[in-house]
Amino acid sequence: MKIVFDIDNTLSNLDHRLHFIQPESVGEKKDWDGFFAACERDAPIPQTVKLCQDLMLAGHTVEFWTGRREAERDTTVEWLNKYVLTREVCAKGWGYPLYLVKLSRLVDSSWRLKMRKDGDRRRDHVAKMEFIDWDHPPDIIFDDRATVVKAYRELGLTVFQVAEGNF
Numbered sequence: 001m002k003i004v005f006d007i008d009n010t011l012s013n014l015d016h017r018l019h020f021i022q023p024e025s026v027g028e029k030k031d032w033d034g035f036f037a038a039c040e041r042d043a044p045i046p047q048t049v050k051l052c053q054d055l056m057l058a059g060h061t062v063e064f065w066t067g068r069r070e071a072e073r074d075t076t077v078e079w080l081n082k083y084v085l086t087r088e089v090c091a092k093g094w095g096y097p098l099y100l101v102k103l104s105r106l107v108d109s110s111w112r113l114k115m116r117k118d119g120d121r122r123r124d125h126v127a128k129m130e131f132i133d134w135d136h137p138p139d140i141i142f143d144d145r146a147t148v149v150k151a152y153r154e155l156g157l158t159v160f161q162v163a164e165g166n167f
């Protein structure tokens with residue numbers, strides 16, 4: 001099967017940086033730059049990371065579709081290599097291209113890690129729908145955000161919602 005994992009709040013715990021986009025006072029602006037810039041300090045969410053690894057080890061094709069911007073690609077690849085694409089996973093061949101990115105800039109990770117273009121300020125539930133390749137749509141998508149889950153389901157895709165995701 002082709003299986004898609006969201007990253008923020010699905011594989012990674014972003015609680016420590018939610019304050020950037022949940023201002024305490026009325027009139028204070030959301031700081032999306034600060035929110036994304038802090039993503040390298042996210043802790044992995046053990047249950048979904050393990051599930052993702054097990055699916056890769058079982059031979060399924062896994063892709064990562066994130067609302068993060070291309071500017072965070074290097075940070076995101078590093079994070080995935082550190083917590084998800086372990087040596088055991090890479091040894092089986094799954095996630096191999098991403099792992100190589102850490103060692104060499106020659107390998108293109110874009111086919112397996114889909115990200116929002118820099119400067120794209122559209123909402124997730126709009127931007128992410130463009131990741132879908134209708135010749136090879138995913139069999140299952142794991143995502144947390146209610147608006148995104150709803151948009152995928154309206155297109156007929158199967159989504160496992162991993163958290164409430166009402167932010």
Ligand SMILES: [Mg+2]
Pocket residue numbers: 006007008009010143144145
């Ligand atoms: Mg998310």
